[in-house]
Each structure stands twice: as structure tokens, then as C-alpha cells.
Amino acid sequence: xxxxxxxxxxxxxxxxxxxxxSCVPISRDFATLTTKPGxxxxxxxxxxxxxxxxxxxxKERFRGGxxxxxxxWIADYDYRDVAIATCTLDFMQWRALSSELERIILxxxxxxxxARIPMRD
Numbered sequence: 548x549x550x551x552x553x554x555x556x557x558x559x560x561x562x563x564x565x566x567x568x569s570c571v572p573i574s575r576d577f578a579t580l581t582t583k584p585g586x587x588x589x590x591x592x593x594x595x596x597x598x599x600x601x602x603x604x605x606k607e608r609f610r611g612g613x614x615x616x617x618x619x620w621i622a623d624y625d626y627r628d629v630a631i632a633t634c635t636l637d638f639m640q641w642r643a644l645s646s647e648l649e650r651i652i653l654x655x656x657x658x659x660x661x662a663r664i665p666m667r668d
Contacts, residue, residue, distance in 0.1 A: 551644060551647055551648065551651065552651055554644070554648065555647075555648045555651035555652050555655070556651075556655065558586055558634045558648060558652065559599075559652045559655060559656060561632075561634050562586065562587070562588035562590075562596075562599070562632045562633075562634055562652075563588065563590075563595070563596060563632075563656075565632040567590065567592050567630060570590060570630035570631055570632045571630055571631040571632075571633070572626075572627070572630050573616060573626045573627075573629050573630065573631075576610065577606050577609045577610055577631075580605055580606040580609060580631060580633070581605050581606060581633055581635055582604050582605070582606045582607065583604070583605065583635040583636075584601075584602065584603045584604065584605070584635065584636055584637075584638060584641035584645070585601070585602070585605055585633055585634050585635035585636045585641070585645075586599065586600070586601050586633070586634050586636070586645065586648060586649060586652065587599070587600055587601070587602065587605050587608075587631055587632065587633045587634070588631070588632045588633075588658075589613075589615040589616070589619070589629060589630075589631055589660065590629070590630055590631070590632055591619070591624055591628055591629055592627075592628040592629075592630075593628070594624075596656055596658045597615055597618075597619060597629070597658055597659060597660045598614075598615035598618075598658050598660035598661055599649065599652050599653055599656060599658050599661060600615075600649065600661075601641075601645045601646070601648070601649045603641065605631075605633055605635075609631070614660070615660045616629070618660050619660075
């Protein structure tokens, strides 16, 4: 296992094992969400991981709208059961590794809301 794979697994573990009450709840302004770069996970209280992504400014990523929030509404999840876990990276880690870390995490976890919508015939 490479160093990047080890780091990706550690980040995934941190995102999945963060106690749900300490995750950032869904809100209009996401006031308590970090503005730092990093990886984030949209989680459901009982269903687990719904979506994993990366952003240079995590708070701004959600304030501008996010498909995982819309999809959780469509899936009829109660907004109180959906929250965001984050793992911040320093800027150099972000520039060098964020895409690779995200790719590895997605391959390991296969969150349902990261699935692409099939094109119609």
C-alpha cells in the first residue's frame, strides 16, 4: 500500500467515524462549516456515507448549493439525519494530493450519491 493510499484510508476512517452529533448539520448558511480546503463526507445518521468530495473552501462549496443535499431531500431523508463531516488539509497537501485522495476514497467506499446519472438513450 502506498503512502497516499494509507493517508486516504485514514481520512476515510476519520470521516466515517466522526460521531454524528459532532458533524455539521444542514442549514441555510452552514455557519459552522470550515472555510479551509479538504475532503468532506455527507453522512446520514443511520444509512452512513452518502457522498464524498473535495473543496478548496468547504463552506463555500455548500453555500453555493450541493447535489447531495438535494438528493437527500429527494430520497426523503429528514434534514436532521444528514450532516457533514470534514477533514481539512493544509494548502500544499490540497494542491498535491486532494484529487488522488478523493479518487482512492471513492473507490474504497462507493458512496451512493457519487454515482453518475446514466445518460438517456
